[in-house]
Amino acid sequence: MTPRTLRAWSWLHKWSSLVSTVFLLVLCLTGLPLIFHHQIGQWLGTEVVSPKMRADAPRATLDQVMAVAHDRFPSKVGMYVSQEPDDDTVWFVTMGDSPTAATDLKQVAVDARTGQPLAEPKLDSGLMVVIHTIHVELFAGQAGKLFLGGMGVLMLAAIVSGVVLYAPFMRKLRFGEERRDRSTRVKWLDLHNLLGIVTLTWAIVVGATGIINTWADLVITHWRNDQMAQMLAAYRGLPPVTQLGSLETAVASARAREPAMKIGFIAFPGTAFSSQHHYGVFMRGREALTERLVKPVLVDAITGQVTASRAPPWYVDALLLSQPLHFGDYGGVPMQWLWAALDVLTIIVLGSGLYLWLGKRGPSRKGLASDLRSAAR
């Protein structure tokens, strides 16, 4: 590497890191509790737990479930009904003032066997909601998401330039070697290089899938306007449905169409995931891989008959498969702890990088270039 290209990579590493470090620290710190949000929910008592019953216990119909929810919030309408992937004993009914409401949403958790209300999870308050909102959008909506996506791009630039700079720094050193006889600064430099290079793959994957997730709303909107619109072409221009047909019948039709799949969530007519005339029943697979993917079955909201069902395009599958790679919620509890460990290591990489930059602003004015000269000695 010529001194000129080396300077260019150093410049890229310095500025891509400097601009993004504060935001990446925020993401790492808020991401840490989010890894354990289920456990924290259980600990805070906000996680909904259904009473133990036999697996073949009779089930309430979804019309009964909806009646319970309406009873609780008579002025609101149904928007979504969903289940956690690993628990089919609870239905979560989300309600709003209209099918497209974005604020003042209410949720009722209903026992899928007895039809009894279990809890009313809060959707817009609580510590974890605040942490999640900071992590996803810094309380700045879609602009916040795209901004954080941009910080993610800078992070990838910092990682790539960091890998390029690893070679000249480490040429004379063994892997993981820490020069104990040297200054504090050199020790931190060695630690920065070690932790940066070992967390490389994880940081790239979590960074890249995080960037992809910031586009999630845009991807879903595109899908809706494109493929969903085609599936609904026959209904264009019809007046909206005023009296909804049975949800239980609609979901039974969807299950009959995809008998090997389970229910992910159901969107009521008029929401972002259905049409004015349909229930959108989103089915999931049952295997580790297919459980992450959804297949929409659109059911006529009056007759309860299936109108159309089509696997989503590749970009929706890609979005859905990228999510576990960002959340770390796909390999059991050990995976959560590994995610936490790598997150903390990334915090140390960011902190040590900041320290190395701040340190060179002192009277000795050491910088990357001087570190390189000393590394080459």
Add this chain to the structure above:
Amino acid sequence: MKSSVFWPLWGWPLAIAILSAVGLIGALVGDGAWDWLAWIGLGMPAGAALWFGLRGR
């Protein structure tokens, strides 16, 4: 780069990077043995960081 320079420098980083990738993808593909593969694979970067990072500190 000559191989006598390449492997001492990039051998460990490359091995850890590949094992991490195998781990990240493993648990996505299946459960059971795939999960174990993931824990071991992704345990490598965490383990290496602890082993080399804490040594002598």
